[in-house]
Amino acid sequence: EIVMTQTPLSLSVTPGQPASISCKSTQSLLESDGRTYLHWYLQKPGQSPHLLIYDLSHRFSGVPERFSGSGSGTDFTLKISRVEAEDVGVYYCMQSKEVPLTFGGGTKVEIK
Amino acid sequence: QVQLVQSGAEVKKPGASVKVSCETSGYAFTDYYMHWIRQAPGQGLEWVGWINPKTGDTKYAQRFQDRVTMTRAASNSTAYMELSSLTSDDTAVYFCATIDYWGQGTVVTVSS
Numbered sequence: 225e226i227v228m229t230q231t232p233l234s235l236s237v238t239p240g241q242p243a244s245i246s247c248k249s250t251q252s253l254l255e256s257d258g259r260t261y262l263h264w265y266l267q268k269p270g271q272s273p274h275l276l277i278y279d280l281s282h283r284f285s286g287v288p289e290r291f292s293g294s295g296s297g298t299d300f301t302l303k304i305s306r307v308e309a310e311d312v313g314v315y316y317c318m319q320s321k322e323v324p325l326t327f328g329g330g331t332k333v334e335i336k
Numbered sequence: 337q338v339q340l341v342q343s344g345a346e347v348k349k350p351g352a353s354v355k356v357s358c359e360t361s362g363y364a365f366t367d368y369y370m371h372w373i374r375q376a377p378g379q380g381l382e383w384v385g386w387i388n389p390k391t392g393d394t395k396y397a398q399r400f401q402d403r404v405t406m407t408r409a410a411s412n413s414t415a416y417m418e419l420s421s422l423t424s425d426d427t428a429v430y431f432c433a434t435i436d437y438w439g440q441g442t443v444v445t446v447s448s
Contacts, residue, residue, distance in 0.1 A: 263435065272431055272438040273381070284436065316381060320435060324397045325371065325383040 226251045226319050230328030237307040238336045245331045247300040247317035253280075254297060261321035264293055264302045267330075268313040276315075277302065309335050338362040340432055340439035347445045353420040356442045358432030365413035366390040371435065372406065372417045374428040384430070387415060422446045 227250045237243045253262045260280035265273035275284040277293035280300065290305040304311060312335055317328040343357040358370065372384040385396035387406040394406045403420045415432055422444075429441040 272441050273433075274438065275436050278436070318381070323383075323386070323395050325373075325386075327381040327383070330380050 225324050226253075226322055226326050228317055228319055228326050228328040230315075230317055230331050232331060233329070234332040234334070236334050236336050237304075239309060240306050243304040243307050243311075243333060245302045245315050245317075245333075247295075247302070247328050249298045249300075249319055251322075252297045253300075253319050253321045255321055260296070261319055262293075262295070262300050263318045263320065264291075265316045265318060266311070266313050267316065271313075273316060307333070307335070311335075338434075338437045340434070340437055342430075342432060342439040342442045345443040345445070347447065348422050350423055350446055350448055352422050352446075353418060354422060354444050355416055355418040356430050356432075356444070358415045358417075358439050360413045360415070363434075363437075365408075366410055368434040368436075370406075370408065370415040371433045372404075373431045373433055373438075375431070375441075376425075376428040379428075382428075384417065384419075389415065419444075 229248045231246045254260050262280050264277040267273040276287050276291050281293045292303050294301050314330045314332050316330050339361045341359045346354050348354050366389045369386045371386045374382050387394045389408045396404050405418045408415045424446050427446050429443050431441050432439040
């Protein structure tokens with residue numbers, strides 16, 4: 225199975241400052257159809273995860289422009305250009321190129 | 337708007353089975369695979385399997401292969417997941433999800 229590794233485990237950010245989360249996969253997530261099947265989710269405390277970025281770099285409906293996804297092949301990054309208080313929670317990357325679908329271990333973001 | 341509404345919390349004894357439902361609305365139920373994902377207390381996300389609502393085809397994670405059954409009722413746009421031979425290790429929140437949208441989660445507690 226494809227193993228997803230996220231770093232860091234946690235992040236403490238001052239509001240208005242940028243934040244960056246890394247995710248690495250043990251196999252390329254680029255499919256022959258040209259899509260990269262890497263997605264980013266945020267799970268706020270007490271809630272179910274919600275989609276932020278799909279297919280590597282596409283912001284989901286309603287997601288603020290301060291969130292962006294980048295990378296290629298096996299190395300991926302989620303960036304928040306200016307962190308806001310509402311961005312606290314645990315961020316997960318997930319691959320859907322192959323079954324079993326697999327997730328990174330999560331990055332907990334808190335506000336300083 | 338898209339909604340995935342799951343059934344309520346369950347408490348089961350070891351060895352029992354549990355069946356969780358996921359009623360959908362706001363989109364074409366048969367157009368998107370339905371995934372089931374679980375999250376043990378304080379832990380990350382684990383994919384259980386998927387069902388193709390159009391055909392009924394399923395794919396399960398190997399560790400659940402012999403004790404999970406996913407079904408659907410297209411007539412009421414509802415997906416179901418049944419997990420048998422429960423142990424305390426199955427205590428978790430179970431989510432249905434289309435990748436884009438997630439249900440609110442169903443808490444399953446296994447305790448003697």
